[in-house]
Amino acid sequence: MKEKLEKIRQEAIKRISESKDLDALNEIRVAYLGKKGELTEVLKGMRDVAAEDRPKVGQMVNDARAAIEEKMEAAKEEFTRRLTEQRLAAETIDVTLPASKKDMGHPHPNTVALEELQRIFIGMGYEVVEGPEVELDYYNFEALNIPANHPAKDEQDTFYINKEIVLRTQTSPVQVRVMEKQKPPIRIIAPGRVYRSDEVDATHSPCFHQIEGLVIDKGITMADLKGTLALFAKEMFGADTKVKFRPHHFPFTEPSAEMDVTCFKCGGKGCRFCKGEGWIEILGCGMVHPKVLRMSGIDPDVYSGFAFGIGLERIALLKYEIDDMRLLYENDERFLKQF
């Protein structure tokens, strides 16, 4: 009996060692351990074994079974591992093949510049508001201290709908609309389209964008105006940016200034980009004119404030080095996809 079991065991183990795949292994399992398998047959023959020998034979059968199973398990693991290896080897890809991309659309360069600017001012507590593009003469001119017959109202600059209605020439009328409605403290920026009677060419467009800024509160000073815009310039054009304020004139601010920033190409040394000057004119600004405050229902003896106006296209053209303004309104995909 013992010999028989030993023979079965060795035979099985030999066959396992010689087996080539999981299917062969399964056949061996059936042949030895299955219901009609050789080992099972031995167990079936136990009834012919003397009762006192049965435990011993049983033990021997179990040992043989365990040995076969162990061997079989090891072989199975080996086959599985090899299979996995083969599969992985077969599945190797060329990782340098091109990506299959979902092409996202691109924002307009004006939007890229505007969002950057908005982010800066929102961070400083400014609300972004808007006003109408087709505007009353009153808001576009009169309430901004630009009286009738002022040269700025000339037809060569302004598109008129009729005597009372114009296409706004600046975003400044939003200042007045906000001051009429809202009590200080006021901190707003107002981006939007403006219109001037200019023929289309590389540097002009009859329709472009400005961003108006307005701060009104008690005790606002010109130093606050300088500090705010210097901070804006650093955020917008880089931490090393320096600013220069030059006296200027706008009917609706007093004192008024224009702000230059150090050329972001050459850092102020002077290059072709800044025409050798080292500085680039960026915006107009000033302390809100007392007449404008009064006309908008704000007492200039109690409140003061500052305002500024920035040309969005100018920033976009300078920042992204676009050499022709017409590109901004043609919408060639090869242009738009660069932003």
Added chain:
Amino acid sequence: MNTPLSWIKAFVPDLDCTAQQYMDAMTLSGSKVEGYRAFDKNLDKIVIGQILSIAPHPDADKLIVCQVNVGKETVQIVTGAHNVSEGDKVPVVLDGGRVAGGHDGGPLPDDGIKIKKGKLRGVESFGMMCAIEELGSTKEFYPEAPEDGIYIFPEDAEVGADAIDALGMRDVDFEYEITSNRVDCFSIIGIAREAAATFGCDFILKKPAVTGDGDDIANHFSVEIEAPDLCRRFTARMIRNVKIGPSPKWMQRRLAACGIRPINNLVDITNYVMKEYGQPMHAYDMRTIAGNKIIVRRANDGDEFITLDGQTRKLDHDMLMICDAEKEIGIAGIMGGQNSMIIEDVDTVLFEAACFDGTNVRLSSKRLGMRTDASSVFEKGIDPAGVAEAINRACELVEELGCGEVVGGIIDEHGELPVPKEIPFRPDWINRFIGTDISEADMVRYLEKIELKVDLAASKVIVPTWRQDLEQEADIAEEVARFYGYDNIPTTLPRGEATAGKLSFKLRIEELARKVAQFAGFDQAMTYSFDSPKTFDRLQIPADDPVRKAVEISNPLGEDFSIMRTLPLGGILTSLALNYNHRNIDVKLYELAHIYLPAQVPVTELPDERVQFVLGFYGEGNFFSLKGVVEEFFTQAGLKKKPAYIADAALPFFHPGRKAEIEYDGRKIGYMGELHPTVAESYDIGERAYIAVIDMPVVTELASFDIKYRGVAKYPAVTRDISVMMLKEVTAAQIEGAIEKCGGKLLESYELFDVYEGAQILTGHKSMAYSITFRAKDHTLEDAEVNRIMEKLFKTLSGMGIELRS
């Protein structure tokens, strides 16, 4: 405005700075210098030489060999010029020197032309004698220079001296951008006053002194102002025994440096005074003035008048005329008449200096289509108080130049003249307003430099009449800030109550639209808000459609820009066409475009400005991919209900079988469709194009970013598939309506997974297959529950003529 430095120094003798320093400092104090031109640029080693002898060149007929005394030595110079003789004093550029240009007067090279000694046809030459063109100027500005040849100095010129200095070319001309409020700075005197204050130098202006002949003009002449609203002041003086001739070199040089051509002494004096005082002047030949009288009055409508330039001008009643007792002799402030022009043999001249209404001059000159040097000064609105000083200066110059005898007295007709204004002066307030800590003494110093008087006892600033722009304390604050230096003002940030930084809700929705469009692959376009009325025809809009009522621009750039768009389609279609024409493939564009809808035309109130979210593409994609983008936007904006698509809306610019008006909750919210082939053709788009337009104000009104968590389903779902067959005309919306109605609360979702039309089914029919999912919140659904719903659905569908296939 431009000024030569030498003329500024005539009033600010202590001014000592380089051109660059002047430019920077003046710009920072408010007189923006745009640039400058040094007249001695590229002029090196040029002296006055005297020709001692001239000999013929041994080997060249056209050349001569000169021995020239250049001060310390005598040099030999070979020249081809033929206007020189022995004894002439000429500009000589020595060996190693440089001149500005060639003798032909062509464009000046950047670095000039270097002059070296050399041999001309074998004879050594140690320099060059110069023509005025080689020195960078022209005969126009140096009328004494010969037509073609070497410039010759007067006999008293000092041999060996700096020729450039002798020609008045050691000078710089500055070009300014003067803002419209600073009328006083459109004059040498105004700029000089600013320069003195900027550099802390003394400003010296002498009152003009006229001797006169003891007679009085009032005995001979009178002036009457009939239109005092348009003529605030009119002064006149008379010059007898006028001797016309060239003006002196110093005056010619100053005018030349300003770019004004010297003509003769009389004209030069009027130009000189206009430049110096900013006061335009006019001179009349007394022989042409009838009745020894000038009347200033409005023109008659329809009158014609011939101006100095020989042109006939049509006049109207709003134009101001200078007239004599019989006729019109000049258009006030714009141009004189041919009939009173000065001619060479003039004996007695009448000088006019006046102050006309700036706006009137501007509007008249615009109607006449003529802008002259005088009108461009008057239109800024000059100071009436300065008029007499200017005419006296002209007379002073007449006496100084000896070009006539000034008759005593002045005719000075005027209404009320401006007086110095008083403005409160509160140094504390100024410091608080600009955020500085400037002492009162410094403020007073700044203000007095520009001739503002400070009365400390009365806390007042007294403003001279030429500073019409100063009206209130804020203006005084600016004057203080300018001379304190804007750069010296500290930088601080506003303190005080905090405010919330944010986008308006409307802008948040627009931001969302951009995000969705870009995620779906659309690039952002921007197009003009203008449109052409022809766009309506191209879009096949019926003639009576109210959308044709647009805001019209009264002075448009052209028909294509003549109305404000009422449809946002023209721009996007033009842009798609441009891309198609540039052979770009699969182009997707979106725009957040304003449309302008007038309540009525002609426009009487502001139009309704509505932002339209426009999506347009050609190439990859179809109606349904576009619909997907639209619905994704709605979902993101919190519009969670199902939009309805109305296929029978008009929308004439779309394919009649592929278009829909979009409704949300019963409200029109947009439209979409495939571009009508005729429209596509008219825009030259050679592919199927699709457009969707969303009316953003409606979205903004309905949108919400509120989110409420509803729990994750705990009980299993039951899914049933149905396949139905029906006439092609039956829409998915009808079937889905039935599913929603029958599904009730237990319906979780449904999905169309197959649509088939073709050989397998009846002609004119189609089949559709839906997968419908049911779920109960509070229990596991039983088959019976779902079966009841499905039976109800089958019954409803068959009532609609829809046949169940499985």
